[in-house]
Amino acid sequence: MPAAPAKVLIQTPLDALKKHFGHGGFLDGQDRVIEQITSGRDGLVVMPTGGGKSLCYQLPALCFEGVTLVVSPLIALMKDQVDALVAKGIPATLINSTVAWEEQKDRLDGMRSGKWKLVYVAPERFRAESFLNALKGVEVSLLAVDEAHCLSQWGHDFRPDYMRLGKALEKIGRPQCIALTATATPIVRNDILEVLKLRDPFEVVSGFSRPNLSLAITQVEKKQQKYDRIRDIIGAHKTGIVYCATRKKVEEVAETLAAWRIKSVAYHGGMSDAERSDAQNIFLAKKADVAVATNAFGMGIDRSDVRFVIHFEVPGSVEAYYQEAGRAGRDGEAAACELLFNYADTRTQEFFIEGANPGAQTIREVYQYLLNTADKEYEIHRSIEDITEGAGLKNSMAVSSALATLGRAGYIERFDVPGKRMRGTRLKKPDVFARALEIDEAALEEKDRRDRDKLKSMIDLCYARVCRQQWILAYFGEDDADTCGTCDICRSGESHELRAPTAEEDIVVRKALSGVARMSRKTASGWEGKFGRGKIVQMLCGSRSQEILSGGLDQLSTYGILKNQGTGYLNALFRSMGDVGLVRVDAGEYPLLTLTDLGEKAMRGAAKYRLAWPPPVASGHVESLADQGFDAGLFSQLRDLRARLAKREDVPPYVIFSNKTLEALCRYRPKTIEEGLAVPGIGESKAQRYLPRFLEILKEWR
Template identity: 65%
Template sequence: MSSTEHREPLQVLKHYFGFEGFVGTQDEVVKQILQRKDGLVVMPTGGGKSLCYQLPALCLDGVALVVSPLIALMKDQVDALVARGIPATMINSTLSWAEQKERLNKMSAGDYKLVYVAPERFRAESFMSALERVNISLLAVDEAHCLSQWGHDFRPDYMRLGNVLESLGRPQCIALTATATKVVRDDILKVLALRDPFEMISGFSRPNLSLNINSVDKVSQKFTRLRKVIKEHKTGIVYCATRKRVEEVSEMLTDWGMSCIAYHGGMSDQERETTQNVFINKKADVAVATNAFGMGIDRSDVRFVVHFEIPGSVEAYYQEAGRAGRDGEASYCELLFNYADTRTQEFFIEGVNPSYKTICDVYQYMLNHADKDYQLVETLDQIKEGAGVKNGIAVGSALGVLIRHRYVERYDVPGQRAKGTRLLQPQVLTSQLAIDKNALEEKSRRDREKLDAMVRLCYSHNCRQQWILDYFGDPSGERCGDCDQCRGESSGDLRAPVGEEVTIVRKALSGVARMSRRTNEGWEGRFGRGRIVQMLMGSRSQDILRLKLDTLTTYGILQSLGTAYVNGLFRSLHDGGLIYTQKGEYPLIALTPLGDKVMRGEADFQLCWPDEKGLAEKNSSSSAGVQLEELGFDPVLFDKLKMLRNALAKSQGVKAYEVFSNKTLEQFTRLRPKTIAQGEQVRGVGGFKAERYLQHFVQAIADYEREYL
């Protein structure tokens, strides 16, 4: 390709990409890059992020190097560029050295405008030497959150990129990502040492996405809900936390007669590429996958994303949810939340954050078992067993730490599946390892904070979009009007307390304090929300009496409010940052610093208050005397009845709770009245409501049972 230094961006845009103009902030980003400035670009998934560096690459002399974390991702990008007549290629571990050398020679000759490379390529001295002959116009770091250890998808090889820039003579550098908190953005700027960079934060709002979080108790309920979502929205992605779950879900979809593919890390590179192409080429409607799938996937008609389990961070959740509706059309996202699923994420966090002791155990094992050439050829499972490490993921992570500190290196062993490990400083004893323990602990703490934030989002009764925008530090967020909270009645307006509400909140917080312990770091939980509410309500259950909670000064002080209202109040206290859910096997509740001050009357606060009219009704029994807690609760039917209730309220011009309260809808899901007469026996159904609304709900329940049961 001849020099394009003076070609107009709009001319290039139309010629190669077929667009008449830029969208969003693309114009300003391209302008800044063509002025030869370093920069950081945060742009939502589907916002045209890739074009921001691809187009300038065509306008500048030389070759643009694009750092990409996944082979499948770079292949998709390269294939799309080549299809547009743009000379582009990729260099990664799937190529032989002869193939890499051929492409490097073509780079030197100016035959390519964009070359995608995996970050680990920069480790090879031969690769770095070859780049000395290449005129590099731009280094674009895609998925730049990967270089921050506070990011949700940290990749150690990305940390080298600051040194790589220096080795390459400091070419212009652009870092791009779809999701990054202020801490991660600062880390990106620091690691890459960008020079007087421009920052373009396009905003995190994705108004075409309906974000929904559905609490479920059983896996069977997840499958029921998943089937309904797929039936309604047809094309999408189901994210699972483990490869085992991917296989289970994909098998179920196949049994249902649905066209789907399964994608996870246990597959070979070729299998993953083939499988991914089936989905991209629209030969399958649904992809069931672990979190790596979808990064950079350019399929515009993804109409839904379902998370079968909770992701490890808000960043991961929002990035994956953003793979729906890349064409800007309305799309649906749902997370099937069960607190027990956090244990899987806790396991992953332990795995990617090995303790100093684990690192030492792995290193000592290699010192003890290396041969005379200081080499050891064993699988990670063999090292795990030999070093006595419980978490298998932690072995690979420990090796990663040792590799980054240049104590060991890994190498391929011809004809063997197991990789070899070579000691680079065998004279260094385990007790002499120069590894920052505080840094290890800090990263683990931050990763756990990210999971805690994800749990808070799941429990929140605020607008989902607004909550997420606030998390990313975007103050512009307004209520989206289309998430599960905005469509329901329970997410009231945020306001300061009035009347007796201050006293009620201080009593509730005092109850939390009496059932917690104070430490030097703050309050530490000892009981879950259910047990605390029981105590505040004056329960005489065996557990309350056995634990002597009836002797506390706060025992029974909120009894007059009703269990349902107090439960709703605790959700509001959680959302308002006055209490928090402590990490661990069980969701224990404790006071936050703000909650401690509010309890003492030393701070003001605001809450989205629970709806007293809807929540204050007792949950003990129906008028027929049936114990409701003995009957099954169906969250899928409950969601269906809520949508019906909200539609009727809108058509009648009344508040949703004026049709039926949430508690009445819950009783409908448990009692499932089949006639008007049976429906009239449900608490909260009066003569007027029965006459105006009841028939719709009886019919909806009947339709649901015919379709799903």
């Protein structure tokens, strides 16, 4: 499909950024995305939570003539975005089910007259021909589809209303279209491109890594162990979110926190819109320290000081887990994410999968019940629970999903019953028998299989004994990611033997301590911290993030002096330095890292110290070994061994070693486990578990 025509800009993105948002520069990756959008191209943007996705379409909207439509799945999320834009003096509004039709027409008139630059629209609006017709005559310069994973049935939050957007694009004249999401596997990204039929699209997939998050999965046998961990984590970190799988569990956990006299709010789908809005506003206003919620909470929540996220039960997919965990530490500072895992909890997720994927037989039974009970107007005024009981079924979620499937196929339509808090059902083709329903059974079975595969992947992550972040990044297609240095697996793999530094290690430590000093304040009583570990590590690694640039931290003499070490190694190093008292964390609203007296002396070379050094893998140095060249035959043998081990352990091959690590083994050919630890991708845990078998092949080869 040909590309969209080039755009004429009424101002530059940088001018708009300074004028409306007060920033002097872009976050990492934003500039190349905005450049592509302002050139007029369709595109797909995958950018992690906190990476500044919204600005990628908000800025072009201010640079284009006409109006930008933003498709957004949650009313609360829309309102937050619009309120934030209006507060900056940007003409923005929203159109969704909370807005009366007369008011919607006024807002549509405002779009025609140029009153609005950004209009947020719920996806279900595109169902109505009246809405699509009303858009005629409106100059839509850009359609931004936010949370675009919702339009793939293989995404973790599929919304059928999103599937209409491809056809809606055609009906409104196919304006330039941008799809944005925080989490999307390669197959979901392909679905997005196919459904929207993007023209010659650019694709930008930013790194999924969140180096400031310490991910942990704790195996628990009893519920009391969960509450013990929650109490410990809240005591250590104070501010955060506890995610629960069900409404009932939300209420139970919230009541327990209230008994502990912890300021908290509860949030779930069984509450009224007003109750949910109040809970969200209380949390955002920092009048409560903890939110206990189902997964409906958090999308678009922009509270920067969330220091922890706890999952009370296992989520249904890796995508959902990582998106929810990513709501911690949005300020770039260190945050803890802990999943309390008991395999028995997976039954809840299996129940949800059964509810989301009714089989053809269930759909026919629901339809037959509707045929049997419809009145002369072909209407049924029964609740989901009544239909479930009347049809002889058990899972009311499956009945709700069956009704949605029948609605999308055109056999029924749902409507609000006047004077009642319930929805009715109207038969649109009452002459069609249940046995004659045209149902794509293969597609139903495939979606059920995919959902179960996603849950299996989540369980695999819980049992995996490899770096959590590395495993997750590989799941999203980043096969050569480094270990993070901060997750529970990386921490357990660190050597606990304290030893003095080598000359090279001492230089690294002194540089790291100098970075802390530059970002602390020296007083008469000692050092006071001004920044958290996350920003200090970013500064030492030469990050170009907005927080670093706007704070002038790129002007420090220590900026970028340890960029070759990487964030994973430095995070682990700072943890080790804290353990032996070279640095400390000052408690308060934010965890601020600073020097101790011992750390200051070590920085000046005037004190000796011993550390539990992070695994050499994190720094990726192999200078101690000679590169003997790549040999295809040897590489093939190493790859075959990896395949056998992966099959035996029922894990993907990259969980054993990545291709990059296999190539390094092939080139450097270590003789001992100690030498093998110098190869990128091999830490203590993998060295003990897998390396001996590979060393045998290398020995035979020699």
